[in-house]
Amino acid sequence: MTHPMLQDSVVMVITLLLALSWLRIMDALAAYGWLEQKLSRKIIHMGTGPLFVLCWPFFSPQPTARYFAALVPLAITLQFIGIGVGWIKDPDAVQAMTRTGDPKEILKGPLFYGLVFVVCTLGFWxxxxxxxxxxxxxxxxxxxxxxxxxxxxxxxxxxxxxxxxxxxxxxxxxxxxxxxxxxxxxxxxxxxxxxxxxxxxxxxxxxxxxxxxxxxxxxxxxxxxxxxxxxxxxxxxxxx
Structure with a gap:
């Protein structure tokens, strides 16, 4: 039988990789001009959350599972903060997630999006x-x-x-x-x-x-x- 902490760790990593892969695909489509900038922003908005929630059943039944799950949106949110304040240079992400190409826009809607997922994962599961x-x-x-x-x-x-x-x-x-x-x-x-x-x-x-x-x-x-x-x-x- 798999140890719950090991199960949650593995599922957390897989979930994070899936979420990051989804974001990178959308970033690339926007960067190459195959998706309109505003459209890519909303497709990311509509797809990232459901993909994350669909992974919830694979976590263990332990009460601590929610903390492992919450690390996924938290990691992505920290990445958003890094891009928004200029610590991380990621022009493709800026192209895909902003209206005007200003990285500081990520510190608004996308940042709030990530924080809401962290709070709801921890608070309700x-x-x-x-x-x-x-x-x-x-x-x-x-x-x-x-x-x-x-x-x-x-x-x-x-x-x-x-x-x-x-x-x-x-x-x-x-x-x-x-x-x-x-x-x-x-x-x-x-x-x-x-x-x-x-x-x-x-x-x-x-x-x-x-x-x-x-x-x-x-x-x-x-x-x-x-x-x-x-x-x-x-x-x-x-x-x-």
């Missing part, structure tokens, strides 16, 4: 639907809102001129589908005790996705990763 719900709404909803809004967002929201009805619709749909998919998966893997009833889970996820959509639509730039997940966590704690 895989036995709670709350953190997973918030993370998937941030990844799927916020990421898809920007992609759709930039392409189809002709009609702007009256209270938020940088946001559109199309983007908000994508925010709701992405939040709902990503969160419901992951909660369903982990529910079927029996991590939630007692198990969540399907009808109740669907209605709660839809309600929280709707409220999160309103929050995302507010005219606050670069802090969506904090406000959106904060609201989702608060509502998740209340409903679950």
């Amino acid at each position: 895989r036995t709670s639907p709350v953190g997973m719900l918030a993370l998937m709404m941030m990844c799927g909803g916020d990421g898809l809102a920007d992609i759709v809004g930039r392409r189809l967002g002709l009609h702007k929201l009256p209270f938020s001129p940088e946001k559109s009805w199309a983007g908000s619709a994508a925010m709701f749909g992405g939040s709902f589908l990503f969160a419901l998919s992951f909660l369903t998966l982990f529910n079927r893997l029996h991590y939630f005790q007692p198990p969540l009833a399907w009808a109740s889970m669907v209605s709660v996820v839809a309600a929280i996705a709707l409220i999160a959509t309103v929050v995302e639509a507010l005219p606050f730039r670069d802090i969506d990763n904090l406000t959106l997940t904060g609201v989702a966590v608060t509502l998740g704690l209340w409903w679950f």
Whole structure:
């Protein structure tokens, strides 16, 4: 039988390598011009988190497993800080993760993204639907809102001129589908005790996705990763 600490160490390394590989692939596609800069930024946003969470079942059942898992987003977040302040020179990452090519932009949205994953991993882990719900709404909803809004967002929201009805619709749909998919998966893997009833889970996820959509639509730039997940966590704690 594999020792839990050894299992968690190996899974942590594999998870980190998978996440870094995903980031490097997106960096390369942006650097070669095969992906638009803003699009690559949001694809990274939408893909990195789900890839990380999909690795959670491979960690041991020990309570300390969450600390090993949290080291993955922490390591990537420290890398973001190094790039943002200029300690690490990585022009491909800057090209893929910023809007204007300024490395300091990484100290905003991408940094908050990583910190939220560290906090939710440590605070909720895989036995709670709350953190997973918030993370998937941030990844799927916020990421898809920007992609759709930039392409189809002709009609702007009256209270938020940088946001559109199309983007908000994508925010709701992405939040709902990503969160419901992951909660369903982990529910079927029996991590939630007692198990969540399907009808109740669907209605709660839809309600929280709707409220999160309103929050995302507010005219606050670069802090969506904090406000959106904060609201989702608060509502998740209340409903679950």
